[in-house]
Amino acid sequence: MTETQAPAEFFGFKDSRSVDGTDTRAIPAFVFGEELADLAEQDDRIVVLTADLGRSNRATDFGARHPERFVNVGIAEKNMITTAAGMAASGFVPFAATFGSFAALLCAEQIRTDCAYPNLPVRVLGHHSGMSMGFYGTSHHSLEDLGMMRCIADLTVVCATDANHLRALLRLSLDHPGAMYLRLGRGRDPQVYDVVPDLALGRAETLRDGSDLTIVATGSEVHPALRAAEELARDGITTRVLDMWTISPLDREAVVDAARTTGAVLTVEEANVTGGLGSAVAECLLDAGLAPRFRRHGVPDEHVPVGPPAALYAHYRLDGPGIAAVARELLTKGTTP
Known part of the structure; x- marks a missing residue:
């Protein structure tokens, strides 16, 4: 096998455990589409938006079951947040998902001015946060988002610990009156909570x-x-x-x-x-x-x-x-x- 013929796995650039064979039910970055699809069966306010990352964050799980309430805006993250704000102003509870580096860093102005300032119930999901994008480098690392998001007035900032914790956060967020930034990890976070916990905002x-x-x-x-x-x-x-x-x-x-x-x-x-x-x-x-x-x-x-x-x-x-x-x-x- 020549170097040019060798697959990425040969050089260790790709972790086979992160591909489609992974149990998506144990992956926080992948659970949200499934959980929101379940919740949407009883709550017609829920809509989901993504910026051409529906497969990476499994928003497609929601889209498959509720196509009329799923929007892929393409590679237009700022537009996605503003669109979500418009939906929120019209009575919906939108969940807008993209990489944390894009959500918080690229869309900071839209999160502040379009969502937090008018106190609209937009839920921005920043997945693959921290250093979890690894080989993609600084442009895709999201290390500044907590500092940036927590200094925005009237914006609630929460971090998912594992899959069960994320399920609880999504449920809790439905009736939260203002804007929220939900930070998700790599997607293969080990389980901490055996069952879905009973959470209260602001309580550790x-x-x-x-x-x-x-x-x-x-x-x-x-x-x-x-x-x-x-x-x-x-x-x-x-x-x-x-x-x-x-x-x-x-x-x-x-x-x-x-x-x-x-x-x-x-x-x-x-x-x-x-x-x-x-x-x-x-x-x-x-x-x-x-x-x-x-x-x-x-x-x-x-x-x-x-x-x-x-x-x-x-x-x-x-x-x-x-x-x-x-x-x-x-x-x-x-x-x-």
């Missing part, structure tokens, strides 16, 4: 309790945070793990209680550490006049290398062992990396 979920440290994680980093807590437990360190799935509004009470009862707080996010979850928690602690041992952990303020997601997570210590190592540094050295 305590997944594990402890007295030595609190890890405040969101989205794709919740599962590795739990793995880190298990590893720390073997060293006698008990760790509270909070799933801070609502970035805006933040569960300030949970943050304050964690600081007061455990004395050390580590935030973990698959995002730029500037402006995202870590910054939100830091602001909360400062406002409350608290100064626990504290550290923001995520992607440094830099453009990440091109590579497979798993390698990038390990490189930035955003896997279980990496988070555990950062936690030990916090407990022994304080806030200095």
Whole structure:
């Protein structure tokens, strides 16, 4: 086999587990079309829009069952958000889905001015967020979206943890009065919730309790945070793990209680550490006049290398062992990396 004849899999550029054979019911980025199709059977307000990514996000699952309420606008993401705003103004609850890098970065003005400012019930789904696009590079990495979206007034910002969590978010969003940005991960996020949880906006979920440290994680980093807590437990360190799935509004009470009862707080996010979850928690602690041992952990303020997601997570210590190592540094050295 010559180099020009060799398929992408031969060089390791393509992960066969990410193609059509993957069980789509366990893939958050793929579940939303199926779940919304089910919900739409009883709610005729639901419409779904995508920008030529119906197969990547499985919006086609919705389109197959409700073609009259499915719109593919083509490669026109800004137009998609404005179109969704018009639908919302007409009484619909539109769900507009595209890559997180396009949704938040490319469409920030439309999300702010067309959706949040007039308080319209548009749900923007930014899937394949963080570094999950791997080889596609900086243009497709979505590391700034949490910082950008949470500073938009009247915009609710939430992160899906796994497939069951996403199902709960979609159901919860139906009667939310304003605009919402839903951040989805790579699509193969490990299961954290065995059943669909009962969620309330602005309320963090305590997944594990402890007295030595609190890890405040969101989205794709919740599962590795739990793995880190298990590893720390073997060293006698008990760790509270909070799933801070609502970035805006933040569960300030949970943050304050964690600081007061455990004395050390580590935030973990698959995002730029500037402006995202870590910054939100830091602001909360400062406002409350608290100064626990504290550290923001995520992607440094830099453009990440091109590579497979798993390698990038390990490189930035955003896997279980990496988070555990950062936690030990916090407990022994304080806030200095």
